[in-house]
Amino acid sequence: MTQVTVKELAKVVNTPVESLLQQMHEAGLAHTSADQKVSETEKQKLLTFLEKGSSTKTDGSKKITLQRKTTTTLRTPGSKSISVEVRKKKTFVKRSAEEIEAEKQKDLEKLQAEKKAKEAAQEKAKPAEVKAEPVATKPAAAKAEPVKAEEPDLPPADITLPVVDEVAAPATERKKAPTKRVEPDERRERKAAPRPAAKGKARLDDEQTARRGGRNRSKAKKRSNQHGFHSPAGPVVRDVSIGETITVAELAAQMSVKGVEVVKYMFQLGSPVTINQVLDQDTAVLIAEDMGHRVSRVSDNVLEEQFAASLKIDEGETFHRAPVVTVMGHVDHGKTSLLDYIRRAKVATGEAGGITQHIGAYHVKTEGGMVTFLDTPGHAAFTAMRARGAKATDIVILVVAADDGVMPQTIEGIEHAKAAGVPLIIAVNKIDKPEADPDRIKNDLAAHDVIPEEWGGDTQFVHVSAKVGTGIDALLESVLLQAEVLELNATPSASGRGVVIESRLDKGRGPVASVLVQNGTLRQGDMVLVGVNFGRIRAMMDENGQPIQEAGPSIPVEILGLDGTPEAGDEVTVVVDERKAREVALFRQGKFREVKLARAHAGKLENMFENMGQEEKKVLNIVIKADVRGTLEALRGSLSELGNDEVEVCVVAGGVGGINESDANLALASNAVIFGFNVRADAGARKIVEQEGLDMRYYNIIYDIIEDVKKALSGLLGTDVRENILGIAEVREVFRSPKLGAVAGCMVTEGTVYRNRPIRVLRDDVVIFEGELESLRRFKDDAAEVRSGMECGIGVKSYNDVKVGDKIEVFEKVQVARTL
Structure with missing residues (x-):
């Protein structure tokens, strides 16, 4: 409800604040200050009290006088001000019960007299109808007699004159022919006479009579058809349902007002919008409530809830599954080399600069069972990727170099593991180096609440060397021991569910997504819903690129057949109905787009007036194309954080795959620099770059991109x-x-x-x-x-x-x- 202060209410009713406080005190309200709020209920209570006359100045308790004074200022062309004061005075006289009753009786008699006069006027306006007395002989026999032509044209005894004249007369003369009035004596003389008829005319049969009566009834109905709409006396309160987002036009339609009214109202609030502008839920609720309507918040996730309810419940026998282990740690501490030794494959040699740029997933078979490893990059740009890896994992192996110690990415790995609630195993690597100091690593990690078991903590410390293979078996035993404690189970017979580890756009195969199956079994030919994408699995490969037909829990695979490249971390769900999967995917795409537009508009409105009068920021526009989705996200996040109050980086567009003509044209239109990470431009894009002189650069190490962008921003800053x-x-x-x-x-x-x-x-x-x-x-x-x-x-x-x-x-x- 709308609340005002006592001071504002006194200004509205043109009453001193002290007098109004006195009246409110007499009315039983506990207001003593001019700054106190007055609700609608308290206003009504005060009004009821004033109507009784208990707190208004009266004259002998019979009169109530209300006075109002308004002052306006007029300005003449000569820049002179003239004050005009208008005083209004109105007196209400209180009547006694006898006077009120007498006035009611007087009004009742007046209404009865008007009613009688109206009835008399209606009776006088009716056309005279003369009916003959009934014939003594049988009416049916009289009606059946033939009519002689030579006898005078007189109306029959049982038909009134107006009706016969109306039917017998031509259509052009019906309105002009006067009604002939027949006296009673004349009717008696005619009662014995047979009923004549003009030559060539016959009696009205039943069909003609019915048709004539229907025509008359339709005319009467048409004359009595009047407009039945009456405008409402007060404002109409409507029920408005608002979802997470709603456009201005939809909100106006639910409130039964014109869209321009909502636009005008928001402009008064300092938020200029258009008729097709998308509003967030809180803003729309505030507008609808201020305009006097009842608001109910509606969740837009009804379709999602129905979809979740339609999924099959995981039923079947559960079995022990392999643990999913994420390897974290600082850059160049030996994470990939450790996995390389375990898998007996040279993974590290294939990475640019010796740094892992993607999330890799591998499963290895050991004497104690199978273990799935996730190798997350250790570079600072991949903080979000490491966070997703921690959420999809069961155990975290934190690799710390014995000759380097605890570094920033090491601390971040500890924080991600604690946030995900997964146990830690510390692998102290590079112990074969002469400068290695494992005890210092324990002391440094203890300062971050990572206490070794030999010190009374719950964290296992294993000394390993990824170069010579020292302690690798002990590390695997620690992982399997921790997995037994966790009691990891899954249902292979259930529908497949998992999480996207990585996705990329392959030139020959299309979108390729790396998926870690978490429960159930994923089979070739299944229809899957992955975030805002969907599709049927056309092919599945393991991490070595070999085709497989199905994958059980804790198995990483690559799937083909999606309609796009999903985001890393999206949930993979097997669905039965393709139509349902498409419907949910399209709904998620629309919802994501609406929320994004609403946030962008809110940001523009918030910064519109703050940036007014300030110097415009210098912006470095960039178009990024990467080989995989995770790298693209990391680059976008790292570059967006660069800049200050004077310069900033704007990632105009980003995508997965090679640089094409569309990317080059976009960079030309937006005056942007094109960055390609592990991708190249096609012939059409290279031609545009050469003709227009665009700046296009190729990279395979993230450090180089960040350093070059920093130099470019420094150049924009000037000197x-x-x-x-x-x-x-x-x-x-x-x-x-x-x-x-x-x-x-x-x-x-x-x-x-x-x-x-x-x-x-x-x-x-x-x-x-x-x-x-x-x-x-x-x-x-x-x-x-x-x-x-x-x-x-x-x-x-x-x-x-x-x-x-x-x-x-x-x-x-x-x-x-x-x-x-």
């Missing part, structure tokens, strides 16, 4: 002008020369004094003059510079007020390139 103090000379004596004026005999106390540099004269460390030197002499010779500890004579150009004790400061201005 700063800085002052370097070169030397200071203290005035010891002042000499007067007829040619040079005042010459200061000085001692150089700091640095070097140069003749061709600007100077400042300081007195009591306050600058009193700024200029340049006119002369600099060492004894009688001119000098270009005088170093510290030497005496010299200085003549200041255009300044003769040098005194003993002043300091002459020599400086220079240099331009320094700004950096982020």
